[in-house]
Amino acid sequence: MTSMPRFRLHRPTSTADALAALADAPGSRPLAGGTALLVNIRYGLEAPPALVDLSAIPGLDGITVDEDTGALVLGASVTLARLAADPLVLDGWPVLARAAACVAGPTHREAATVAGNLCQDTRCVFVNQSEWWRAANGFCMKAGGETCHVVPKSDRCHAAYAGDLAPALLVLGASVEVLDGHGSRRHPLLDLFRADGRAHLALAPGALVTAVIVPPMHGAVAGYAKVRVRESIDFPLAGVAGLVRRDGDRMADVRIALTGVASAPVPVPGLDGLIGQPWAELAAANVSEAVGKVCIPLRTTAASPRYRRAVAMGSAVRLLGDLWSEAGSEESPV
């Protein structure tokens, strides 16, 4: 790790002032909990001229339910510790509490925020290293070099997105509020991402995520399964979120999304054939096949791509089987 470089620190008390501060010096970055950004700066991976601390802006830390739509509205600055323990979340969207509780360690979660988790940088075994380690390898496309060491002939960086909240939010059909100089707009969460490890966010420079909106679950059940080297604290080698809605003995809705295996979170297509079917061996095989088709991890972690693909396929099948049973027990009369 290097020592902290010089930068200006702004602490605005309104989103308008935050946007102005971000526009003032190109390359300036929003600072939320700092648990991802400050580490990158210490590794010499980024050197923004200014950081714009969002923590003094009122109104960004709410957890509320929209009375008209029943949707959960999470402010950008809600900490993961709060998300994991909030009664509204635990009652209506428990998968979000579960995913939040899987992030890093307890002290990180006290500071880490929802927007910071979504917007965190991509990761790679050739990138998240000290500067001298990266220099010894001739650097790489993501920071200071020209080649992607994961896929040397590629013209793009293949660093992997490893946020734990995104797949859970994707299966729930969440959207994000984005604020920039032209005003505030709502986008499907998936539109926030693009498959480029060097520029994986589709946010305009200086734009802010201000909130995440999560529709009600309408009787569906959802879960998140994370595979990591150290259970106590680690990024996902592969993370699988799933959602199941049952109509008696038939599947009425089924969704899966992945993290840790590509430069952006991956929704799994090809599950429509399961609708109207019971959960059985055939459905399990279809789930495994559908995940295997889009889960193509590369050499971005110390664990092998083959292992991560196999474990994602297996985790998806097990998770959906569990959700099927859980949805069945929630349907039965008490």
Ligand SMILES: Cc1cc2nc3c(=O)[nH]c(=O)nc-3n(C[C@H](O)[C@H](O)[C@H](O)COP(=O)(O)OP(=O)(O)OC[C@H]3O[C@@H](n4cnc5c(N)ncnc54)[C@H](O)[C@@H]3O)c2cc1C
């Ligand atoms: C040891 C360790 C283990 C970790 N393990 C995990 C893990 O298991 N899973 C996981 O998902 N993460 C993990 N992380 C990464 C990080 O702690 C979390 O992702 C955390 O949620 C980041 O949130 P933050 O508020 O600290 O973001 P910050 O570090 O403040 O910001 C992260 C990025 O988001 C941008 N940003 C922040 N807020 C906004 C906003 N409102 N609008 C636009 N951009 C914004 C920042 O500019 C920056 O680029 C780990 C980190 C460490 C150091």
